[in-house]
Amino acid sequence: MTMAHNMMLSTEKLVCVRDDRLLFRDLDIELGEAEVLQIEGANGSGKTSLLRILCGLRQADEGRVLWQGEDIHRSRDEYYSAMVYIGHLPCIKGDLTTEENIRSLLDTRSRSAAAKEIDEALNKVGLGGYEDVPSKALSSGQRRRILLAFLLLADASLWILDEPLTALDVRGVALLEQMIVDHRDAGGSVIFTTHHGMQLPCEMRSVSLGVVPRADLDMDDADV
Amino acid sequence: MTMAHNMMLSTEKLVCVRDDRLLFRDLDIELGEAEVLQIEGANGSGKTSLLRILCGLRQADEGRVLWQGEDIHRSRDEYYSAMVYIGHLPCIKGDLTTEENIRSLLDTRSRSAAAKEIDEALNKVGLGGYEDVPSKALSSGQRRRILLAFLLLADASLWILDEPLTALDVRGVALLEQMIVDHRDAGGSVIFTTHHGMQLPCEMRSVSLGVVPRADLDMDDADV
Amino acid sequence: MFNAFSHLLIRDLRLALRARHELANPLIFFVLVVSLFPLAVTPTPELLQEMAPGVIWVSALLAVLLSLDRLFKQDYDDGSLDQLMLSPNPLVLLVLAKVLAHWLLTGLPLVLISPMLAVFMNVPADTIPIIVLSLLLGTPVLSLIGAIGVSLTVAVNRGGVLLSLIVLPLYIPILIFGANAIDVAADGLSVKGQMYFLAAVLALSLSLAPVATAVALRITASR
Amino acid sequence: MFNAFSHLLIRDLRLALRARHELANPLIFFVLVVSLFPLAVTPTPELLQEMAPGVIWVSALLAVLLSLDRLFKQDYDDGSLDQLMLSPNPLVLLVLAKVLAHWLLTGLPLVLISPMLAVFMNVPADTIPIIVLSLLLGTPVLSLIGAIGVSLTVAVNRGGVLLSLIVLPLYIPILIFGANAIDVAADGLSVKGQMYFLAAVLALSLSLAPVATAVALRITASR
Amino acid sequence: MFSKIWKWIQTFSSPKYFYGTAGKLIPWFAAGALALTVWGLYLGLFVAPPDYQQGESYRIIYVHVPAAWMSLFIYVAMAVSASVGLIWQIRLADVIASASAPIGAAFAFIALVTGSLWGKPMWGAYWVWDARLTSELILLFLYFGYMALQSAIEDQRTADKASGLLAIVGVVNVPIIHYSVEWWNTLHQGATVTKFDKPSIDTSMLIPLLLMALAFKLFYAALVLVRARNEVLYRDRNRRWVRELIQKL
Numbered sequence A, B: 001m002t003m004a005h006n007m008m009l010s011t012e013k014l015v016c017v018r019d020d021r022l023l024f025r026d027l028d029i030e031l032g033e034a035e036v037l038q039i040e041g042a043n044g045s046g047k048t049s050l051l052r053i054l055c056g057l058r059q060a061d062e063g064r065v066l067w068q069g070e071d072i073h074r075s076r077d078e079y080y081s082a083m084v085y086i087g088h089l090p091c092i093k094g095d096l097t098t099e100e101n102i103r104s105l106l107d108t109r110s111r112s113a114a115a116k117e118i119d120e121a122l123n124k125v126g127l128g129g130y131e132d133v134p135s136k137a138l139s140s141g142q143r144r145r146i147l148l149a150f151l152l153l154a155d156a157s158l159w160i161l162d163e164p165l166t167a168l169d170v171r172g173v174a175l176l177e178q179m180i181v182d183h184r185d186a187g188g189s190v191i192f193t194t195h196h197g198m199q200l201p202c203e204m205r206s207v208s209l210g211v212v213p214r215a216d217l218d219m220d221d222a223d224v
Numbered sequence C, D: 001m002f003n004a005f006s007h008l009l010i011r012d013l014r015l016a017l018r019a020r021h022e023l024a025n026p027l028i029f030f031v032l033v034v035s036l037f038p039l040a041v042t043p044t045p046e047l048l049q050e051m052a053p054g055v056i057w058v059s060a061l062l063a064v065l066l067s068l069d070r071l072f073k074q075d076y077d078d079g080s081l082d083q084l085m086l087s088p089n090p091l092v093l094l095v096l097a098k099v100l101a102h103w104l105l106t107g108l109p110l111v112l113i114s115p116m117l118a119v120f121m122n123v124p125a126d127t128i129p130i131i132v133l134s135l136l137l138g139t140p141v142l143s144l145i146g147a148i149g150v151s152l153t154v155a156v157n158r159g160g161v162l163l164s165l166i167v168l169p170l171y172i173p174i175l176i177f178g179a180n181a182i183d184v185a186a187d188g189l190s191v192k193g194q195m196y197f198l199a200a201v202l203a204l205s206l207s208l209a210p211v212a213t214a215v216a217l218r219i220t221a222s223r
Numbered sequence E: 001m002f003s004k005i006w007k008w009i010q011t012f013s014s015p016k017y018f019y020g021t022a023g024k025l026i027p028w029f030a031a032g033a034l035a036l037t038v039w040g041l042y043l044g045l046f047v048a049p050p051d052y053q054q055g056e057s058y059r060i061i062y063v064h065v066p067a068a069w070m071s072l073f074i075y076v077a078m079a080v081s082a083s084v085g086l087i088w089q090i091r092l093a094d095v096i097a098s099a100s101a102p103i104g105a106a107f108a109f110i111a112l113v114t115g116s117l118w119g120k121p122m123w124g125a126y127w128v129w130d131a132r133l134t135s136e137l138i139l140l141f142l143y144f145g146y147m148a149l150q151s152a153i154e155d156q157r158t159a160d161k162a163s164g165l166l167a168i169v170g171v172v173n174v175p176i177i178h179y180s181v182e183w184w185n186t187l188h189q190g191a192t193v194t195k196f197d198k199p200s201i202d203t204s205m206l207i208p209l210l211l212m213a214l215a216f217k218l219f220y221a222a223l224v225l226v227r228a229r230n231e232v233l234y235r236d237r238n239r240r241w242v243r244e245l246i247q248k249l
């Protein structure tokens, strides 16, 4: 852990239990500016659960998540202004066009964008010409690309991405890798999960979640 | 195209149009026994649409799909007895246990399996011990593994798999690769799509779907 | 082939039993709606009695309508419907299994609880068997016709109210004859005609509706 | 902050206008259900008139109930709700925008068409303004209370009937006062009391229900 | 013989051919409709004597009755062409079916409105729950259902087939609905004794009525062809023949 960076997100002794299974215990994560962190772990090890806790969407069974040193449930406004989360789900309305989808995603972050900016972002993610196509007429990969454009425009310093490579083709993967590198170079940080090795040409740390076997259910220490 | 094999699935001049876009035209595919075919193509090129046409779930705008030389809509019974399709969707009921899910999937194919067989398959896909867990308490990767177990038990000679690597971790990917090789060695054939390079230690052909640009919409030849 | 039928039937019943809260729901909805009416009008015994056939039948109809989603929606959303359509077994048979499961889970409970509601609504005791009989003949038709409606709308997002638009007009003959039978019975007249009609419609829809449903599924499920 | 409100309102209205078929649906459902009753009873003018307040109010209530899904279900399913909850804007405000959109799309059309249905049900002409007024005060409350119910059940698969179970009992006071106002007005008496009550309930739920909804959303969305 | 007919059907049902032929037919139908309307209205409004009971108000019959007839006729036509589309996969038949629906709904609506306007002086109420009125209302809902389904499904081909199936199911139900509603009313002679018996109509009233009915039929034919032509053009907007057509403009 380099302390040279400013600390952005950190956790204190996080515990997560689901359905009587202890997924992780006493997890301490620290993420500074311009850092990239991969959460690793086999299927069912709790990556999605962890990311949702980091966002504040899920309550940890114990422990706290801190944004710049303060509990995220207390500093919700600042935290949410600075963070974007993209999970498994598409967040896309089939009845809205590509552009409208991006706009309403930006609205949730109180960001507005000029038509030109949006066009640029769409071109960058390979959706140029699809501005006015209703999203339900897009393939699964094309829909994921809308989210990449949103990410570009969202102007957030922390990205939390759950399996962002889902449905992306080879060029899509390369694009996202480049986006992450650029974001890091601009001082932003990223937390992500993926099962499909990303080749990031930059420094990257990782945290592994181990599978606690089903039988081994001694949860006494985690006083849930 | 080697004619040494018995022909299993073939298509005649398939055409697919979606929302005014010509996805592919005059597509001829031939798949013999013990052959593995990958459908390649960027996001939105029509892989999913093609696979659903091959299954008979979607009507081609033109052309036919043949199973052992006969139109699949005519030889539906034989075709469906011999084929399994696994698409983007989970096909899993959260309220049923792992074992019940597998059983009800097998029921649709009029296959029944002894408890021992199911146990074996579950162990093989890494879900040993999860027989009686309701599937809603599984992670996304674990749910996909149920489908792998189904595939093992389904006793079909043709597998049609759309993005089968979705949500699988590294060991899951290796497992599926091995399953495909074994299936082929036993004389079965496989058609699949994936964006995440599979390393198959066996012979494999591939068909590429190109993106027909949006502007280029002369569909007259495809007399739909 | 019979196996395919019974396995699917059992699967659907089991799923419903697992989600136990859901099992009782159409029933509770039925009871709730019936009891809304006395709250909303000045409930003199005569008015209640006159309204009873209408209220009971309309509420039963709405309870079935609201539960129709259960027939195919989830199977469509999670892809199980694709698997059913890729089954080597005849789709009509599978449809029939699902409709039967639906009726056992919604129609039948309504039939069984209707005597209680009739008492609520001041219906004379000797009319009660007619209520039960008319619902017994009528509710399966509601499930059968409903199945056509759901299969046509299953691919439509938030198709709930669209479904009622399609299905309610088709329900009207059953409503008229079902409610009318109760009404006539309360006047002490014979209800043979109504019952024959309901039985005939049941026979007709039993033979035609599953076929139409299977065709509709093949059409709409081709996403 | 007001931007966040209006943008969300506009987005929801736009989504509804895109799915045009869906726009008219609660309305058509309302009309259909109201017209089921005369088909199910012997429609003498007196009976119709006596049933009218109950039938109109119960049908309006059911139409709103069925459209409640529209409030959060889709947003939950596609993950948009997560994004709303990760918004730096106050969740209460966003909830209010969604509820307002819902009322504009369902409650208001019901209010506007109610005079026609009153004519169908043989209601005397001078009672019609009371029907409109009672619905105008009552339907927003239905949306507001409904929002709490949906936010509690949104994570439950096929929660449709569960929702009605939670919400219908809460609707009963509005139903009683709304229907009663019409009834009393038809007898030529003053309905001030009923209207004050409806207005008071509206004020109360306008201030409390969005908060409760926001809390409920935070609870259920933590999957 | 049969194959000849089949061939003819196929040529006629090709969008391009249909577009041309229909374009030629429309003016004739329209002119016929207009002429018959003028003639019928003249006979009906000025020549036919006033009714001895209803005075002049009965003259609304010349709109009301043909509209009511058309609403039934069009539903059947719609179901027939939907089944042709479904069974023989003729796209034009689907186009005709979906072009007919709004017209049929409009006629049903006209019948309802004119009927209830007439009802006010006749029965003192705009609406009574009479059998014929009720089944016309249900017919309107059947049309709405068809149209709603058609517009709810995105994929054109799926929408055509699904709503076509609904039209067929509906047409099986129309007689059932009709008779059940009729029986329901006769079983209960309630207080609303609506004297709605067939008025034994005078020839001088009958002739304009028949003229108007024929005029409405021609009007429907013209309108459905116009709508179908637009629809064909829209659906084939990316085809060469349409683009050539546009270039000629």
Ligand code: HEM
Pocket (backbone or CB within 6 Å): E061, E064, E065, E068, E069, E111, E112, E113, E114, E115, E116, E117, E118, E119, E120, E122, E126, E132, E133, E134, E136, E137, E195, E196, E198, E199
């Ligand atoms: C909203 C009110 C009304 C509706 C929905 C309605 C509906 C209909 C329908 C559907 C038909 C065609 C029936 C058939 O050919 O089988 C029809 C015919 C007719 N209606 Fe109406 N009607 C209404 C009001 C009235 C009124 C008030 C009168 C006048 C007393 C009237 C007089 C007639 C006559 C004379 C016919 C022709 C009868 C025949 O063809 O046998 N209608 N109406």
Ligand SMILES: Nc1ncnc2c1ncn2[C@@H]1O[C@H](COP(=O)(O)OP(=O)(O)OP(=O)(O)O)[C@@H](O)[C@H]1O
Pocket (backbone or CB within 6 Å): A136, A137, A138, A139, A140, A141, A142, A167, A169, B018, B019, B023, B041, B042, B043, B044, B045, B046, B047, B048, B049, B050, C223, E154
């Ligand atoms: N429901 C739909 N309605 C209309 N058009 C659609 C629909 N779904 C997909 N399309 C269009 O069809 C094309 C092919 O989609 P398909 O899902 O077959 O692509 P794919 O090759 O599987 O892509 P991906 O790699 O992203 O999964 C897309 O370009 C999209 O625009």
Ligand SMILES: Nc1ncnc2c1ncn2[C@@H]1O[C@H](COP(=O)(O)OP(=O)(O)OP(=O)(O)O)[C@@H](O)[C@H]1O
Pocket (backbone or CB within 6 Å): A018, A019, A023, A041, A042, A043, A044, A045, A046, A047, A048, A049, A050, B136, B137, B138, B139, B140, B141, B142, B167, B169, D223
């Ligand atoms: N809704 C749920 N209810 C109960 N337990 C759940 C639920 N969802 C997941 N779990 C359990 O929590 C564990 C972690 O799930 P999670 O989705 O966080 O895993 P993951 O690491 O994201 O896995 P994957 O790589 O498959 O996406 C799983 O083992 C699963 O058994």
Ligand SMILES: [Mg+2]
Pocket (backbone or CB within 6 Å): A047, A048, A049, B139, B140, B141
């Ligand atoms: Mg996960």
Ligand SMILES: [Mg+2]
Pocket (backbone or CB within 6 Å): A139, A140, A141, B047, B048, B049
């Ligand atoms: Mg795909």
